[in-house]
Amino acid sequence: MQLLSSSAILLDAVARAGSFRRAAEALNMSASAINRQILNMEADIGLPLLERLPRGVRPTPIGERLLADIRRWRREQALAEGQLRELTGQRRGAVSIGATECFSTAVLPDIIRALWQYHSGVEASVQIASTEELVRRLVAKELDLALVFNPPARFAADIVFRLKLRPGLVMAANHPLAGSRNLRLANCLRHGFVLPDSSVRIHEFIESAFREAHIEVVSPLKSNSIAMLKSMLRNAELMAILSIFDVQTELAHGELAFLKIEDSKLEREELVIAVPSNRRPSPAAQAAIALLRGALTDIASTQSMTENVS
Incomplete structure (x- = not known):
């Protein structure tokens, strides 16, 4: 089922590729044929859609506006086609899930396997991205649902699950303090901290906690890679x-320990499952949400670090 004109699809392909030649190679067409169709489209509209440059093309402002509409129409067409296939029994559904990196190895694989077990035939797509990018994709309705840490106050999406939890101390399983109880930040300073840098959302929570506790920390390593920090530990x-959620795999393998900070000034992070506003989740998305709610609640409650589960 093709509701968009071939010219619109070609315009999108050229804009993504950045040149007629690269688009032609990807589509197995001649560059001149593609250019001719887009020239006809520009003639019909009466405005230039692409700026022809010595080394490629880029959309004009009018072209950008039209491309945004074309991409939205393509997403809506794909959604409609999927719903039709579900109604006719040709497919058991599809779900696109967005999440940050920490969910890629410990939570989401189990969720996808459970979906396949209880809802055979479901097609799953998982996109790993930063919180900012997940918010953008969700608002643009490019995802069916997303796991988002600390979403912005003005979030143009519907939140279907909310969990507040406090970060904890992470160290090697054989660390001298790994078996401790009633740990305070001040007791840990002689061991040194490796910390997420300012590009990672949790950074501001950590900085605030040290300020509140009147502790000055000089970290030997800051990184935007949680995987690297865990490796250093x-x-x-x-x-x-x-x-x-950053250390689920390592906890399961007995490599790291996760401890509560008794006198913590750390604010609780907020983890939400969000869906596009004004769009009812598909049966496959609803099934994924139900599985995620259970898994996230179980993990968090095991550590007794939570409040306000909804």
């Missing part, structure tokens, strides 16, 4: 402050 008497 395995063979050193260092510590980190991370979310319980």
